[in-house]
Amino acid sequence: SIPLSFFGGIGGASKKGILVKGSNYLEALANAEIVVFDKTGTLTKGVFTVQEIQPVEISKEELLELAVYAESYSNHPISLSLKRAYKKEIDYGRISDVEEIAGYGVKAVVDGKQILAGNEKLMKKMNISFLREDFVETVVHIAVDNQYEGYILIADEIKKDSFEAIKNLKAIGIKQTIMLTGDTKNIGHKISKDLGIDKVYAELLPGDKVEKLEELFSLRSLKGKLVFVGDGINDAPVLARADIGIAMGGLGSDAAIEAADVVIMTDEPSKIATAIKISKKTLRIAN
Ligand code: ADP
Ligand code: MG
Numbered sequence: 001s002i003p004l005s006f007f008g009g010i011g012g013a014s015k016k017g018i019l020v021k022g023s024n025y026l027e028a029l030a031n032a033e034i035v036v037f038d039k040t041g042t043l044t045k046g047v048f049t050v051q052e053i054q055p056v057e058i059s060k061e062e063l064l065e066l067a068v069y070a071e072s073y074s075n076h077p078i079s080l081s082l083k084r085a086y087k088k089e090i091d092y093g094r095i096s097d098v099e100e101i102a103g104y105g106v107k108a109v110v111d112g113k114q115i116l117a118g119n120e121k122l123m124k125k126m127n128i129s130f131l132r133e134d135f136v137e138t139v140v141h142i143a144v145d146n147q148y149e150g151y152i153l154i155a156d157e158i159k160k161d162s163f164e165a166i167k168n169l170k171a172i173g174i175k176q177t178i179m180l181t182g183d184t185k186n187i188g189h190k191i192s193k194d195l196g197i198d199k200v201y202a203e204l205l206p207g208d209k210v211e212k213l214e215e216l217f218s219l220r221s222l223k224g225k226l227v228f229v230g231d232g233i234n235d236a237p238v239l240a241r242a243d244i245g246i247a248m249g250g251l252g253s254d255a256a257i258e259a260a261d262v263v264i265m266t267d268e269p270s271k272i273a274t275a276i277k278i279s280k281k282t283l284r285i286a287n
Helices: 004-015 023-030 039-043 060-071 077-086 120-125 160-171 185-195 206-219 236-241 254-259 271-286
Strands: 018-020 032-038 049-055 095-101 105-110 113-118 138-144 147-155 176-180 199-201 225-230 244-248 262-264
Touching: 004 018, 004 023, 004 271, 018 023, 018 271, 023 032, 023 225, 023 244, 023 271, 032 039, 032 206, 032 271, 039 176, 039 185, 049 060, 049 077, 060 077, 060 105, 060 113, 060 138, 060 147, 077 138, 077 147, 113 120, 120 138, 160 176, 160 185, 160 271, 176 185, 176 206, 185 199, 206 225, 206 236, 225 236, 236 244, 236 254, 244 254, 262 271
Parallel strands: 032 176, 032 225, 176 199, 225 244, 244 262
Antiparallel strands: 018 262, 049 147, 095 105, 105 113, 113 138, 138 147
16 A cells, blocks of 8 residues: 555645656655756757858848748747747748658748758758858758758757756765757757766657667666656657656646656756655655
């Protein structure tokens, strides 16, 4: 039977905006050993702003318009940032054959021309040569009918609370913190270094993240649990696979809330350490 203190633990957590979907997860949290984070929307705000527009021949306005039209049907944080910078209304009649390629970007026909907007991997995949690739910002390269037209740099910001989050996890004895990202190695290393995260794996496609998680299981001890924290955009399968999947509420999708074992209702990753502390305390009372 479930010790009475578990109800107190789950209740106490929920008062702090932490929903634990059962006493077994509360118990597992007390043995959390490795905490793996998704980057965008979890440790960073997930709100990008346009930093630079660098066309080859056309004007900056034209390059931004191409990207916005190609991205018009996407809800990815990258797409939203481009639309915010564009400020004009989109004439959806000009757009057809839209395809979003997870981890790469988008492909769409605009005014009868094929537009590609996405990262270096997308350009390589389509055999389009592009300008430099050592950015510390996120880059969206744009091509029209297989001709390179330039790039747009956008940047996300680390959440203030993320610094606290990593510090607190170390303070309560978490063995390792790890970050997974679909973004470049440059960006991944910069953010993990700023935050004091132990390990980072970058340039992962959404499917690669599940495989990486499987590898990381071997790092934990016999009793130790592996936690994955994500915002649910492209990472619901990883949430489902972890010993404890924690979805962050800020941008979380219904699929994420469904797949998760624990849901944090706010966008504060420091609540992970709070949840682990509550679970440890609950177990001490139960035993
Ligand atoms: P993360 O792991 O950072 O949450 P995603 O898996 O959502 O990122 O995307 C990984 C990378 O794929 C992004 O950093 C971006 O370069 C590219 N990408 C994905 N979707 C889009 C899009 N709609 N437009 C442009 N680039 C995209
Ligand atoms: Mg993501």
